[in-house]
Amino acid sequence: MIQQPTLSPLRELGHLVEVEANKRRLILASVSLFGFVLLSVYGVAHFSIDESRLGSFYVLCAAFCAANLVYLYKRTSYSIPLTVLNTTLGGICVVLLYRGMTEGFEPYWLFPVLCISLLINRFAHALTSAVLLVALTLAAQVMGGLSLLDTPFAENSGLRLLLSLSGMACIVLVAVYRTERASKLLLELHEEDIHRLAYYDSLTGLANRPSYLRWLSKVLERARKDARSLAVLYIDLDNFKQINDRCGHRQGDRVLVEFGNRLANCVRPQDGTTRLYADEDVARLAGDEFVVTLHNLREPADAAQVAQRILELFENGFSVDGITHPISASIGITFSESDNLDAETLLNQADSAMYHAKQTGKNTMSFFSKSIAEAVSERRNIEQALQVALAENLLQLQYMPIFASNSLEIVAVEALIRSTHPLLMKTGPGRFIPIAEASGQIRSIDEWVMHHAIGMQRRLRDDAAFTGKMSINVSAVELHNPELPVTLAASLAEHAVSPGDIEIEITETALITGDELSLRTLHQIRDTGVSICLDDFGTGYTAFNQLMNYPVSTLKIDRSFVQQIFTGDKTHRKMAGMLKKLAELYELQVIAEGVETAQQLKYLKRIGCDSVQGYFLARPMTAEALVAHLQEAPRGH
Numbered sequence: 101m102i103q104q105p106t107l108s109p110l111r112e113l114g115h116l117v118e119v120e121a122n123k124r125r126l127i128l129a130s131v132s133l134f135g136f137v138l139l140s141v142y143g144v145a146h147f148s149i150d151e152s153r154l155g156s157f158y159v160l161c162a163a164f165c166a167a168n169l170v171y172l173y174k175r176t177s178y179s180i181p182l183t184v185l186n187t188t189l190g191g192i193c194v195v196l197l198y199r200g201m202t203e204g205f206e207p208y209w210l211f212p213v214l215c216i217s218l219l220i221n222r223f224a225h226a227l228t229s230a231v232l233l234v235a236l237t238l239a240a241q242v243m244g245g246l247s248l249l250d251t252p253f254a255e256n257s258g259l260r261l262l263l264s265l266s267g268m269a270c271i272v273l274v275a276v277y278r279t280e281r282a283s284k285l286l287l288e289l290h291e292e293d294i295h296r297l298a299y300y301d302s303l304t305g306l307a308n309r310p311s312y313l314r315w316l317s318k319v320l321e322r323a324r325k326d327a328r329s330l331a332v333l334y335i336d337l338d339n340f341k342q343i344n345d346r347c348g349h350r351q352g353d354r355v356l357v358e359f360g361n362r363l364a365n366c367v368r369p370q371d372g373t374t375r376l377y378a379d380e381d382v383a384r385l386a387g388d389e390f391v392v393t394l395h396n397l398r399e400p401a402d403a404a405q406v407a408q409r410i411l412e413l414f415e416n417g418f419s420v421d422g423i424t425h426p427i428s429a430s431i432g433i434t435f436s437e438s439d440n441l442d443a444e445t446l447l448n449q450a451d452s453a454m455y456h457a458k459q460t461g462k463n464t465m466s467f468f469s470k471s472i473a474e475a476v477s478e479r480r481n482i483e484q485a486l487q488v489a490l491a492e493n494l495l496q497l498q499y500m501p502i503f504a505s506n507s508l509e510i511v512a513v514e515a516l517i518r519s520t521h522p523l524l525m526k527t528g529p530g531r532f533i534p535i536a537e538a539s540g541q542i543r544s545i546d547e548w549v550m551h552h553a554i555g556m557q558r559r560l561r562d563d564a565a566f567t568g569k570m571s572i573n574v575s576a577v578e579l580h581n582p583e584l585p586v587t588l589a590a591s592l593a594e595h596a597v598s599p600g601d602i603e604i605e606i607t608e609t610a611l612i613t614g615d616e617l618s619l620r621t622l623h624q625i626r627d628t629g630v631s632i633c634l635d636d637f638g639t640g641y642t643a644f645n646q647l648m649n650y651p652v653s654t655l656k657i658d659r660s661f662v663q664q665i666f667t668g669d670k671t672h673r674k675m676a677g678m679l680k681k682l683a684e685l686y687e688l689q690v691i692a693e694g695v696e697t698a699q700q701l702k703y704l705k706r707i708g709c710d711s712v713q714g715y716f717l718a719r720p721m722t723a724e725a726l727v728a729h730l731q732e733a734p735r736g737h
């Protein structure tokens with residue numbers, strides 16, 4: 101197992117770079133300030149002794165230094181001030197050397213220029229300017245008539261000047277070199293950690309996605325040459341988000357680290373199925389997603405065996421630091437043997453298989469196949485379309501009237517979601533709602549529907565004097581949302597709609613017996629005065645005695661029973677009657693949905709169904725059509 105690196109090297113490195121930059125800015129600012137003061141004094145002095153050309157030159161240089169100071173104060177970059185200073189110094193050098201040649205030599209003025217030039221430049225540049233300056237000085241001396249052959253101690257000796265200049269250049273150069281070397285060494289010391297940060301996940305120390313993919317490409321090629329098969333297991337933790345929500349991110353991180361360790365132990369070299377080639381055998385791709393690669397597979401079952409071992413890690417919950425978390429894993433498995441796949445595609449296949457495992461109830465494994473890939477890609481497309489529809493307001497509601505079976509008066513309307521997004525229009529809510537439930541998008545959808553349907557109820561009351569109820573479908577998944585009753589109440593208050601005018605439809609299949617949280621939410625909703633209807637009744641597994649526990653007032657007999665009244669065998673025909681009797685027993689209202697023929701309607705009336713809905717009576721319609729319809733037939737016939 102790789103030792104866990106921390107982020108500190110990167111921070112330290114950032115700190116180092118910052119210190120270095122600050123140091124350079126400080127030097128440049130000091131030099132600019134010094135130059136500004138000195139050159140201003142010089143400029144003024146030259147004007148006073150009637151050397152206005154030289155005075156102007158020095159004043160110009162002083163202005164450069166002042167501009168540099170302002171720039172350094174406002175910006176963090178120091179390349180422009182450096183160039184300005186170097187140019188200024190160059191100009192001063194030229195002037196000094198020219199004067200040296202023409203008006204007798206004043207060589208010692210070159211010392212501060214040389215010092216400053218060495219101070220402000222990096223080593224390589226400093227070395228060049230030192231050599232250049234010494235060479236130019238030498239040339240100027242020769243041209244100015246100074247002899248290099250004097251002893252160094254002679255007055256105005258060229259040799260003495262040369263030695264002093266070169267000596268000073270050497271001292272400053274050594275100083276510059278040493279500081280630069282020290283920073284470089286520090287950077288090198290951190291190089292290993294930087295490498296680790298780039299290639300390994302900082303939390304678990306496992307390989308990260310980019311390095312895993314690079315490595316997988318190489319191993320795939322090798323496996324292909326050796327005619328070996330390779331398996332990729334894509335693992336995603338189920339309900340991991342709850343750990344972060346309930347126990348905090350620190351505990352979430354601990355679970356990930358611990359899972360990484362235990363995962364590495366599941367891949368055993370000794371059991372013959374796998375051999376640890378490298379650290380990359382186990383990698384963390386992102387968040388709670390991990391991947392395991394198996395080499396030298398004898399048969400696909402070997403991969404399943406490892407996957408099973410991983411699932412067993414969660415058999416009694418996942419304990420870390422004495423806390424047991426109710427999480428599990430969904431695993432997708434794919435093999436390299438089939439086509440000439442690249443690493444990215446292979447990983448995507450394993451990801452699709454994992455997604456499928458998640459959709460089929462989590463805590464399980466799934467093998468990649470073409471049909472799975474198609475299903476997964478369809479689901480993903482629908483998820484994306486839902487995202488677009490929510491963001492761009494491409495959702496709509498249609499309304500389906502519900503009639504009293506005896507009077508055929510409209511006693512309620514059911515709000516049904518539609519979308520103008522082409523893909524969602526094609527698939528319909530029967531397909532996209534379960535996908536939204538699985539992806540978590542259902543919360544936004546149900547909130548949207550609730551808000552608009554309640555708004556529509558207000559409109560029906562005001563514009564069409566409608567006295568019936570508005571039925572709103574709410575996903576059973578949302579019963580785990582403690583905010584649901586609050587959102588509902590807020591929507592009712594906003595549109596000034598009485599709770600008694602709204603009914604919530606919950607699909608029976610989605611209700612889980614003994615789910616306390618859902619039951620509590622249902623009770624809270626009922627307590628606000630909103631009634632509850634059990635939709636698609638007869639298709640789920642609600643034990644009859646469980647019905648007592650649900651605070652429902654209506655059962656909606658599923659379409660399949662209504663359709664089989666005259667098409668199925670006798671038992672089917674009896675079913676609708678039995679469901680009605682059951683409702684009577686618990687004193688519940690009964691609606692039959694999916695009425696498509698007069699014959700069905702007659703039968704449902706005969707067995708005593710309170711209300712009916714179906715294409716025979718009215719199809720779902722737009723808000724405008726419904727308002728017009730209700731206005732035309734005020735009593736809703």
Ligand code: C2E
Nearest residue numbers: 516517528529530533549573574575694695696713714715
């Ligand atoms: P559901 O709540 O059972 O709605 C009844 C479905 O049966 C509707 O399909 C309706 O158009 C259809 N239907 C009604 N009578 C007939 C008939 O006589 N013949 C036929 N062939 N079909 C009939 P739709 O609108 O496609 O909705 C399908 C399901 O999607 C709904 O079943 C419901 O579970 C869900 N759904 C629809 N709108 C929403 C919504 O706003 N929120 C949530 N959470 N789910 C919704």
Ligand code: MG
Nearest residue numbers: 514573605635
């Ligand atoms: Mg419904």
Ligand code: MG
Nearest residue numbers: 635636658693
């Ligand atoms: Mg239904």
